Amino acid sequence: MKLLFTLLFFCYAFNGISQNITTTQLLDNAIEYHNPNGDWHSFNNEFTVVMTTPNSPKRTSKITINLPDEYFSVKATKDTVTTTYTVNKGKCLMQYNGKAIDSITAKEKKMSCDRATLYKNYYTYLYGLPMKLKDPGTNLNDKIEKKTFKGKDYLVLKVTYDEAVGSDMWYFYFNPKTYAMEVYQFFKTDKNGKEKPDTGEYILLSEEAVVNGIKMPKVRAWYYNKDDKYLGTDTLVQE
Incomplete structure (x- = not known):
């Protein structure tokens, strides 16, 4: 019974977060996590x-x-x-x-x-993510999605861009408790702006490095969306 109550409480809390927060608030919370001192513009x-x-x-x-x-x-x-x-x-x-x-x-x-x-x-x-999502030409979807990806629950922000900026469709996955950005994913679009599901890549972020006051992902592992094929890893090294 105690385990059931714990699971129900977690589900309720997760649902509550996703329903009561706006996309702008989610982004602001993520920026507060990654850029707590507002240092990005002076990087x-x-x-x-x-x-x-x-x-x-x-x-x-x-x-x-x-x-x-x-x-x-x-x-x-x-x-x-x-x-x-x-x-x-x-x-x-x-x-x-x-x-x-x-x-x-x-x-x-x-x-x-x-x-x-x-x-x-x-x-x-x-x-510069997630701070760069404040740049002109960036369009935040007005709805936050809840997704389970690789066994973890996330609040997901869908982002499109003005034509002059880019045509890809992006998804940013945030930890629902800390608002840390832990995954991002993009897809190509057709001439009508519709997402092409067998295109693009997803990037798993792990560990952190603090550079100039910014919490950056230390490890980024890249995979194809269509078949989960591993492409490579970028590792941030501080000297």
């Missing part, structure tokens, strides 16, 4: 991410993000090759094995300023 720090993938050498990326000065840099080493992309107040600089290169050499090495901007947006977005 100025560096960290290292080690990517491991099946049947491939690891890639070590040293990332520098300075939001106030509009500066971003990623120095990535894989095997014997090191590439560096820097975006400084919109100006792109590239290096190959420590030497600055021009546009012709960059093209030969399959490097480009478009790729530099892509890396800047990619790393700033993923390591």
